[in-house]
């Protein structure tokens with residue numbers, strides 16, 4: 001019996017490309033580098049809370065992901081329910097999905113960001129929660145994690161696939177962004193370190209298969 005036979009949610013998945021530089025510090029001893037990266041990963045939630053207004057302003061209303069979102073929408077049933085993990089300000093992505101008939105549940109760890117969502121977009125369920133501990137007791141036709149998984153460390157990302165599976169209705173569609181290969185990278189926002197990580201595409205594939213997903217498209 002294959003893994004998929006044992007799992008009721010046969011799910012399509014897109015992995016969209018993500019453009020950011022991978023940094024490897026060849027001069028740092030491995031353990032020191034790892035400790036530094038772990039603490040940067042832990043600071044992500046605080047950083048987004050602290051800079052909520054600025055981040056929403058920077059994101060603005062310019063939608064550059066239309067092609068991806070249209071692919072996603074085309075795979076969904078009409079009036080689909082969509083769980084957006086790390087939804088940010090809800091603009092412009094959740095607004096676009098709502099305009100296309102989706103019923104959104106947006107989850108973000110920042111109460112400041114969710115407060116902005118409530119002001120900006122009606123008819124959406126907004127939830128303040130850490131996606132790593134999410135257990136809504138509901139399933140969705142679509143799950144989106146756009147530029148949000150990549151702020152979780154490797155082990156947290158690995159665990160997210162069973163969390164997604166718990167929230168996925170049969171035939172649900174998952175779309176998320178990742179880096180191009182295994183690694184960690186520190187960007188910068190307003191002078192503060194901004195942590196990113198990615199698993200290797202092969203590991204994503206394995207985790208997806210183990211959790212009942214079929215890869216519909218993976219774009220590098």
Ligand SMILES: C[S@@+](CC[C@H](N)C(=O)[O-])C[C@H]1O[C@@H](n2cnc3c(N)ncnc32)[C@H](O)[C@@H]1O
Nearest residue numbers: 048086087088108109110129130131146147148
């Ligand atoms: C780069 S923003 C992307 C926002 C939105 N998806 C978009 O594309 O406009 C990353 C978002 O993920 C949220 N986030 C980071 N870690 C999270 C976590 N562990 N649980 C829930 N949200 C998280 C941040 O608060 C932030 O709003």
